[in-house]
Amino acid sequence: MIDNNKQFLSQQLLWIGISLGISLAISFLLPFPLSLPVIIVVFILLSYYIRNRAMKKMGMAGSVFGGNGxxxxxxxxxxxxxxxxxxxxxxxxxxxxxxx
Known part of the structure; x- marks a missing residue:
């Protein structure tokens, strides 16, 4: 159980680091008014990807919104x-x- 908690925490920290890195890169590359909506869209897409990946890992195939049919x-x-x-x-x- 402790190993599962450590693995879960390390994966969460990894995804937080990845999302922070992508957000910082976008904010350095694009000017402010344009970077904010782009960061929000990238964050939503990354969250969707992480959720789909977790659902597949748990054996729940299909989309978050549509189910598996x-x-x-x-x-x-x-x-x-x-x-x-x-x-x-x-x-x-x-x-x-x-x-x-």
Whole structure:
């Protein structure tokens, strides 16, 4: 557990250093009014990349916004019919539970 915490902390510090270095490089290369929006966009894109990388490492394939495309299946609590609708097509009940 301690090794995982140290690895997590070292990766976070690495990404903070990378983002700080990129921000400083942009601020030295571009004048102030232009550098600020560019730094913000680069920071957002870098955060998105880090999040996608972490999601893939945890086994959650797909995008942060869109998921992996798998649909949710519901099971009717009254009759047990598997469906993907708001109410059961067989008995009309709205009581349902989520299944895989």
């Amino acid at each position: 798998s649909s949710v299946s519901y099971y009717c609590m009254s009759c047990g019919t598997k469906h993907n609708q708001s109410s059961c097509p067989k008995c009309g009940s709205k009581m349902k539970r989520v299944g895989s």
